[in-house]
Structures are given as C-alpha cells and as structure tokens.
Amino acid sequence: MSETRSDMSTDPRGSQAPGVATLPPLVALEQHLAPYAAHSAQSRGRRYPERPPSARTEFQRDRDRIVHSTAFRRLEYKTQVFVNHEGDLFRTRLTHSLEVAQIARSVARNLRVNEDLVEAISLAHDLGHTPFGHAGQDALNECMREHGGFEHNLQSLAVVDDLEEHYGGFDGLNLCFETREGILKHCSRENARTLGALGERFLQGRQPSLEAQIANVADEIAYNNHDVDDGLRSGLLTIAQLAEVELWQTHYEAARGEYPDIEGRRLVHETVRRIINTLIVDLIDTTTRNLTEHAPGSLDDVRGAPPLVAHSEHVAAQAAVLKRFLFKNLYRHYRVMxxxxxxxxxxxxxxxxxxxxxxxxxxxxxxxxxxxxxxxxxxxxxxxxxxxxxxxxxxxxxxxxx
Known part of the structure; x- marks a missing residue:
C-alpha cells in the first residue's frame, strides 16, 4: 500500500459561504492538548488528498466516517463471546466498541491527548473481526494458511483502506495515517514490509501514538470486565468461582460493605464498575508517572520511547489473574467450546x-x-x-x- 501525504492546511475550515459567521479556527479545539499528543494539523495525512473539513477536525472526520460505515453497523450482529442468537443482553462487537471508546476517551481527557483520535481508533478496532468471534478468526486463518493467513487487525485495515464503498473518489474510508496506525495493533514483520510507512514501526521497534496505546489498553479493560458480567448472566460463571480472583473479590466485598442490602444483578454491576474505575484510575496515574519520567516533547518522542500507557505492577498482576481465570473458566467452558x-x-x-x-x-x-x-x-x-x-x-x- 502506497502512502500519500495530503495537503492539510493549518486552517482546516475550508471555504465559507457568504454571509455565514466565521467559525473559530478548528485547530483551537486542540490547543489544550499536550505537546506529545497527536494534533490534526500535524497529521501525516491521508492516502488520497482531500480538501480539509469545514466544521470538524481531521480526526473527527475519521470518527464520523467509521460510524457511518457499513462494517460498523455489522458489528451489532457479530459476537463477542456468545453467538448473537444466544441472548439479547450479551455484548456484541458493537456494544463492546462503544464501551472501549468511552473508557479510552476518559483516559485521553485526563492525559490531555486527542480524544477524537482515540475514539476513532476504538470504534474501528474490531471492524475486521469475523463472525463468531475468535473461533471464526481461527477457522478462517486455518483456511487461509496457504494464502497468507488471516488476521483481524490486518482485516480491519483492509476494511477502512479498500473494502468500504461509500465515496466517489476512492475505495475505503481514506482515514488519516494516525487512525490507521492505531487500528493496526499487531503485525508480523513479513506483513509489515508490505505496508510502507504504516509498517515501519514494527520493523524498527518503535511505538504508535499515545492515543493508539490508550485504545489498546481500553480494549482489554472493557472485554475482561464485561466478559465477567456476561459470564455471570449466562450462568457459565458463578460468584463462588470468582472469589479466587483478588481483583473481583476486593471490590465485591467493598460493594457489599457499602451497600449491605444489594444483591443479584445490582451487586454484580456495582462490583464490575468499581473494578473498571480502579483500572482506569491506575492507568492514568501510572501513565502520568511514565510521561513525567520520559518527558516526551512531541509525538515523535512518544514513538521512540518504550510503551508509556501502562498499569502499575500490582494492578497489572491482578488484571492478569482475571484474564487467566476467564480463559480457563469462560472461554474454555464446554458450552462455549x-x-x-x-x-x-x-x-x-x-x-x-x-x-x-x-x-x-x-x-x-x-x-x-x-x-x-x-x-x-x-x-x-x-x-x-x-x-x-x-x-x-x-x-x-x-x-x-x-
């Protein structure tokens, strides 16, 4: 895939109709951002040059294109853990993506990085998932073993680069480099060599933007905790089983201590929301310390630093225990299998x-x-x-x- 940098003006308002009040420069919407954040006016551009948007930033335009895409609508009927017809209240890829975006925006706002970019990445990160979740992906990867394999991150990129058919001037959604970079969380060195500038960081051992790092961790926070909720709702997990998971039990007991009379679904929701809040606050605090230590002065400095968005060692260890628990007791449950x-x-x-x-x-x-x-x-x-x-x-x- 060739990379073409479009001409992004420092005044992204575009032309103005006569008699219409002049909007403030949209770059002012990003003046609060830290120097290490991704700024629309400094984007590496789109594959196909376009006129700047007239009433939104470049990353807002990306987010809007994703929301209006066909692939995004399909996420409503793609499974997270439970196949769509197994129940109306279980997460789908669509509700999961919305939850990831909410978590990621909260973190981005506290770290003074670009909320619009982090939202666009979060909403697009699962566009390439097959039906039936990871089981479908594994099966399709095996089918494609002699033809380059199948990986949902690369498929998400293919969706936004080539497969969507919404615009007269190009295939795909023609998203900014930074959005596409965030969508591509993982990539083999072999595939990276075919992606031009987008694959360079995998070959050079560099990092993506903080916005991409945030979306990646927010994804894990969302699916671990909401899979607990869905697992309990389905009856495949029990409160007694979860007692062995420190992260769960600590917040479960705190919820019961503060609200002695609550039980059932209300108690589950109260526990899960406390866990999510703990993970988010710890992520913000630890990342803030990492930013202070490494003191990046620009997005390029972020790319050259080690991963900066992270949990503390203690919370990361607790989250890892929860993840292993889910793998053993939910994802490998005989009914799921x-x-x-x-x-x-x-x-x-x-x-x-x-x-x-x-x-x-x-x-x-x-x-x-x-x-x-x-x-x-x-x-x-x-x-x-x-x-x-x-x-x-x-x-x-x-x-x-x-």
Missing part, C-alpha cells in the same frame, strides 16, 4: 464450498485471477454477521432453504 466448534464448521464449510466453486459467490467476490480468489472469499466471510453466516450455510447445504 461447543458453540465454537459449530462456528468453525460453518466458516470452514463456507470457505470450502466457495473455493470448490467460486460461482456460488456474489459476483463482486468472483475473481478472474485464480490467485486472488482465496483472499476475496476471506473478505466475504469476514464481512458476514453471525446470523448471515448461518443463513448462507443453510442456503448452501440445506435443501429446503433458499
């Missing part, structure tokens, strides 16, 4: 059927070049919601389905 096994069968079945006869695909995903066909099939499957994947599977393999 049964559904994961079904999900793998659906993804593999779809991939094999489309590979055997690409004419079964919608025309837009049929390629005249045989070497490109597997990747197009992966794009098609990855873009499916849980229920659409199940419907396609029935269409292909059940006689009485249309």
């Amino acid at each position: 049964r559904m994961a096994n079904k999900a793998r069968r659906v993804v593999v079945g779809l991939f094999d059927a489309f590979t055997a006869d690409p004419r079964l695909l919608p025309p837009a995903y049929q390629s005249k070049q045989e070497a490109q066909q597997p990747r197009l099939i992966a794009h098609y499957i990855a873009g499916m919601t849980d229920r659409y994947a199940l419907k396609e599977y029935r269409r292909l393999f059940v006689i009485d389905d249309n």
Whole structure:
C-alpha cells in the first residue's frame, strides 16, 4: 500500500459561504492538548488528498466516517463471546466498541491527548473481526494458511483502506495515517514490509501514538470486565468461582460493605464498575508517572520511547489473574467450546464450498485471477454477521432453504 501525504492546511475550515459567521479556527479545539499528543494539523495525512473539513477536525472526520460505515453497523450482529442468537443482553462487537471508546476517551481527557483520535481508533478496532468471534478468526486463518493467513487487525485495515464503498473518489474510508496506525495493533514483520510507512514501526521497534496505546489498553479493560458480567448472566460463571480472583473479590466485598442490602444483578454491576474505575484510575496515574519520567516533547518522542500507557505492577498482576481465570473458566467452558466448534464448521464449510466453486459467490467476490480468489472469499466471510453466516450455510447445504 502506497502512502500519500495530503495537503492539510493549518486552517482546516475550508471555504465559507457568504454571509455565514466565521467559525473559530478548528485547530483551537486542540490547543489544550499536550505537546506529545497527536494534533490534526500535524497529521501525516491521508492516502488520497482531500480538501480539509469545514466544521470538524481531521480526526473527527475519521470518527464520523467509521460510524457511518457499513462494517460498523455489522458489528451489532457479530459476537463477542456468545453467538448473537444466544441472548439479547450479551455484548456484541458493537456494544463492546462503544464501551472501549468511552473508557479510552476518559483516559485521553485526563492525559490531555486527542480524544477524537482515540475514539476513532476504538470504534474501528474490531471492524475486521469475523463472525463468531475468535473461533471464526481461527477457522478462517486455518483456511487461509496457504494464502497468507488471516488476521483481524490486518482485516480491519483492509476494511477502512479498500473494502468500504461509500465515496466517489476512492475505495475505503481514506482515514488519516494516525487512525490507521492505531487500528493496526499487531503485525508480523513479513506483513509489515508490505505496508510502507504504516509498517515501519514494527520493523524498527518503535511505538504508535499515545492515543493508539490508550485504545489498546481500553480494549482489554472493557472485554475482561464485561466478559465477567456476561459470564455471570449466562450462568457459565458463578460468584463462588470468582472469589479466587483478588481483583473481583476486593471490590465485591467493598460493594457489599457499602451497600449491605444489594444483591443479584445490582451487586454484580456495582462490583464490575468499581473494578473498571480502579483500572482506569491506575492507568492514568501510572501513565502520568511514565510521561513525567520520559518527558516526551512531541509525538515523535512518544514513538521512540518504550510503551508509556501502562498499569502499575500490582494492578497489572491482578488484571492478569482475571484474564487467566476467564480463559480457563469462560472461554474454555464446554458450552462455549461447543458453540465454537459449530462456528468453525460453518466458516470452514463456507470457505470450502466457495473455493470448490467460486460461482456460488456474489459476483463482486468472483475473481478472474485464480490467485486472488482465496483472499476475496476471506473478505466475504469476514464481512458476514453471525446470523448471515448461518443463513448462507443453510442456503448452501440445506435443501429446503433458499
């Protein structure tokens, strides 16, 4: 992917209609930011040059494009842990992304970094996820093993760079470099070499922006704690089991101590919110100390420093215990494993059927070049919601389905 820096004016208001009151320069909206934050006016630009926005900053424009994208709407019907049809109250990729954005914005505001950028990254970070969560991703990666593999971070980048079809002048959403950088949390050295400037940090051992680092940690805070909530709601986890997790038990007992009469869902919510608050406050305090110690004076200094957004050792250890608990008791619960096994069968079945006869695909995903066909099939499957994947599977393999 080639990288083209567009001409971003220092006055991003663009042209003004006659008789309309002049807006204050939008760069003023970012004057409160610390020198090490990402500033819209200093962005490395977009792949395709565009006129500056007239009533918002460049990163606000990115956020808006993400929210209005087709891939973002599909997140409503993509699973987090529980497949969409298993219950209306469980998290989906959409609600998870909104929760990540809320946590990340709170942290960004306290650290005086760019809230709009951190929100854009948070809302886009799961756009490339397959149906059926990690089970779907693992299955599709295995199917693509001979064709470059499949990784949801790279797929998220493909969505915003190429697959969305909303604009007349370019494929994708044409997001700023900094937003795309934050979406790409992980990348192998082999893939990094194909990404131009976007892959350089993986080859040079450098860091992304603080905004990207914040979104990454906020993602983990959100899914660990809300998977506890969903696990208890589903009955796959119990309060008695969680007593072995220090982070949970400390806040559970504090909640009961302050509100002796609460029980059930109210007690669970009170405990989870206290855990989230502890993690956020510790993250802000520890990151503030790291910033004081390393004293970055610019975004480039952040890129050259070690990771600066982090928890204290004690809280990080507590969070790690919770994560291991969830892996053992929720993600490997036999009921979750049964559904994961079904999900793998659906993804593999779809991939094999489309590979055997690409004419079964919608025309837009049929390629005249045989070497490109597997990747197009992966794009098609990855873009499916849980229920659409199940419907396609029935269409292909059940006689009485249309």
